[in-house]
Amino acid sequence: xxxxxxxxxxxxTNFEVLQRTNDTKKTLKCPHCGTQDAKRRFSAFAAMGTQxxxxxxxxx
Ligand SMILES: [Zn+2]
Numbered sequence: 001x002x003x004x005x006x007x008x009x010x011x012x013t014n015f016e017v018l019q020r021t022n023d024t025k026k027t028l029k030c031p032h033c034g035t036q037d038a039k040r041r042f043s044a045f046a047a048m049g050t051q052x053x054x055x056x057x058x059x060x
Contacts, residue, residue: 010035 003016008030015031015038028038 005041006030006038007041008032008035009037009039014041 003018005014005016006028007014011030011033013030013032017028029036030038
């Protein structure tokens with residue numbers, strides 16, 4: 001089973017949820033504040049190329 005990373009829009013807590021692929025429509029609750037307003041984050045794979053602090057110097 002894949003683990004998905006979510007980020008609470010209310011308190012900005014990041015948490016992981018074990019889900020089956022057909023369970024993604026389920027409403028998620030933030031374990032910290034209980035708000036049902038969480039967004040799925042990009043996977044670790046995708047996040048590798050877009051790390052914080054990485055500045056693109058395309059306009060020189
Ligand atoms: Zn929260």
